[in-house]
Amino acid sequence: MHEPRRFSGNLDCSDPVVTIADRWAGYNRRPALEEVNFCLPRGSLVGVVGPNGGGKSTFLKVILGLVSPWRGTVSILGKRPREGRHLLGYVPQREDVDWRFPVNALDVVLMGTYGRIGLVRRPGKGEAEFALHCLARVGLADNARRQIVELSGGQQQRVFIARALAQKPQALLLDEPVSGVDAVSQHAIFELLEALCEQGVAVLATSHDLSCVAGRFQRAVCLNRRIVAYGAPEDVFTTDILSETYESHFLTVKAGNTSYVVGSELLNR
Amino acid sequence: MSWVLSFLTASVGLLLEPLRFSFMLNALVATVLVAIVCAVIGTFVVLKGLAFIGDAVAHASFAGIATAYLLGGNIYLGAGFAAVATATGIAFLSRRGRVSFDTAIGVLFVGAFSLGIVLMSRVRNYAVDLLNFVFGNVLGVGQEDVILVGVMSFVVLGIVFVLYKELLFYAFDAEMASVVGLPAALLHYLILVLLAITTIVAMKVVGIVLVVAMLVTPPAAAGLLTKRFSRMMLVGTFFSIAGAVIGLYLSYYIAVPSGAAIVLVDTCFFLIALALPRRLSLGPEPQKAAALTRGR
Ligand SMILES: Nc1ncnc2c1ncn2[C@@H]1O[C@H](COP(=O)(O)OP(=O)(O)O)[C@@H](O)[C@H]1O
Ligand SMILES: [Mg+2]
Numbered sequence: 381m382h383e384p385r386r387f388s389g390n391l392d393c394s395d396p397v398v399t400i401a402d403r404w405a406g407y408n409r410r411p412a413l414e415e416v417n418f419c420l421p422r423g424s425l426v427g428v429v430g431p432n433g434g435g436k437s438t439f440l441k442v443i444l445g446l447v448s449p450w451r452g453t454v455s456i457l458g459k460r461p462r463e464g465r466h467l468l469g470y471v472p473q474r475e476d477v478d479w480r481f482p483v484n485a486l487d488v489v490l491m492g493t494y495g496r497i498g499l500v501r502r503p504g505k506g507e508a509e510f511a512l513h514c515l516a517r518v519g520l521a522d523n524a525r526r527q528i529v530e531l532s533g534g535q536q537q538r539v540f541i542a543r544a545l546a547q548k549p550q551a552l553l554l555d556e557p558v559s560g561v562d563a564v565s566q567h568a569i570f571e572l573l574e575a576l577c578e579q580g581v582a583v584l585a586t587s588h589d590l591s592c593v594a595g596r597f598q599r600a601v602c603l604n605r606r607i608v609a610y611g612a613p614e615d616v617f618t619t620d621i622l623s624e625t626y627e628s629h630f631l632t633v634k635a636g637n638t639s640y641v642v643g644s645e646l647l648n649r
Numbered sequence: 650m651s652w653v654l655s656f657l658t659a660s661v662g663l664l665l666e667p668l669r670f671s672f673m674l675n676a677l678v679a680t681v682l683v684a685i686v687c688a689v690i691g692t693f694v695v696l697k698g699l700a701f702i703g704d705a706v707a708h709a710s711f712a713g714i715a716t717a718y719l720l721g722g723n724i725y726l727g728a729g730f731a732a733v734a735t736a737t738g739i740a741f742l743s744r745r746g747r748v749s750f751d752t753a754i755g756v757l758f759v760g761a762f763s764l765g766i767v768l769m770s771r772v773r774n775y776a777v778d779l780l781n782f783v784f785g786n787v788l789g790v791g792q793e794d795v796i797l798v799g800v801m802s803f804v805v806l807g808i809v810f811v812l813y814k815e816l817l818f819y820a821f822d823a824e825m826a827s828v829v830g831l832p833a834a835l836l837h838y839l840i841l842v843l844l845a846i847t848t849i850v851a852m853k854v855v856g857i858v859l860v861v862a863m864l865v866t867p868p869a870a871a872g873l874l875t876k877r878f879s880r881m882m883l884v885g886t887f888f889s890i891a892g893a894v895i896g897l898y899l900s901y902y903i904a905v906p907s908g909a910a911i912v913l914v915d916t917c918f919f920l921i922a923l924a925l926p927r928r929l930s931l932g933p934e935p936q937k938a939a940a941l942t943r944g945r
Pocket of ligand 2: 436437438473555
């Protein structure tokens, strides 16, 4: 029916945390994802790129079972999303968070432990200590009692990463973790994600910064309703694949022997 | 010295005087209970932006009240049924996300309220009784009403106490709540059903038209002064109780409708909280907070 998608390189998928087979999903009868096949190996660092509205957020939500699927399967360590998603840490898109909500950083991180605590029981001293430990891992131990609205964009993002860590996740799904984040926080976030990968946590992050994905991630997914390509960034960031992904709304800028690709979203700004 | 004493005796006298009447005692107990429940549920209403739904549920329950009157059934059952049906209907529509939310609510609640008015016009003799529900008549609260309000308040507050951590998480971040394994769909319906019960409980005291003010105003005032969710709830409850008591006494001494008096006192609290210098208020300065979010 559809021409097969391109999968570049020899993708090793022997030890996947998440696998997706022929998943379709959408909103109000309009498809947002078509025919998605994917695997997220343990300890890998995978970036998802694509145009605005290309389905990047939906891709993460489908894995988390937050969008009801039309067909196909998602498996999280052999379980269905609803049974297995507590194994996944999730950092939502900045715009989806109510930053004015009256909670402090520690409150937010504690929420990551609620799934383990179970219904009705309150978090105790052990949970609070663990939450503080997670805040320390993202370098925010001194900001535990600050309201989230008072934190900078980068600090807010790191609080949410700390909450995901408090879930003790097998994989971390982050929606645009570095957009609108200062350079220092951006660097700190990537250091942390790389350290997590070394400990065997799989990381899947969306981004609309192609050069950032090219420089920092082991693998890249080019997504525009379908997965146009999945592989090492140097294999998939070709003019062909990128123009198919961005439907020609992108620019290549050459400086010396490095070429920089500018996606449509940056052009629109 | 002696003038202080006589002043105190006089004010205590003024406070106790109305309570000689059992109807005032009933009214005071019912109003304070309603004030507490409204502030607790209202905190969620303010933070989740549910004010419009609260208003809708209150108005829609009027159809249930009128139907109960016509059929000779229990008023509260009728109102409760209509309110819970509306709330779950809205919850269902909003989870589907197919219909524009505001439009659905607007259509649903004005329709149901109109149905109530049409039904009411069929039972002319009871029209005054029914109007009490529209504008509230706390002085008409009887012993059974107090017991009912007490039981309902206990149930609502009990549920919020037991599921506090779940409701807080859901209110802050519904998607994440379901990811970590909390029953998000259940919590979604639960908040709206609690809201429905609260509006019913509050109806006899402040009336359908004013319920939403009692839900929203005290927590909103508290939100201007506090930073933590729990404190917002506590301070909001304090404002709500104070507004209820002051409003009730005002209505007794200067003979104004109790519901409107309570809401006006609440509104004063809100305006005072709004006017307090930022230095005094406990919340972040809006401009500074906005600058922080912008200046990454
Ligand atoms: N809650 C929603 N209801 C209806 N349509 C949606 C919703 N969320 C996303 N969409 C649509 O699905 C498509 C993919 O959106 P999204 O996954 O947010 O893309 P991206 O994150 O890549 O910008 C877009 O066309 C968007 O309009
Ligand atoms: Mg997105």
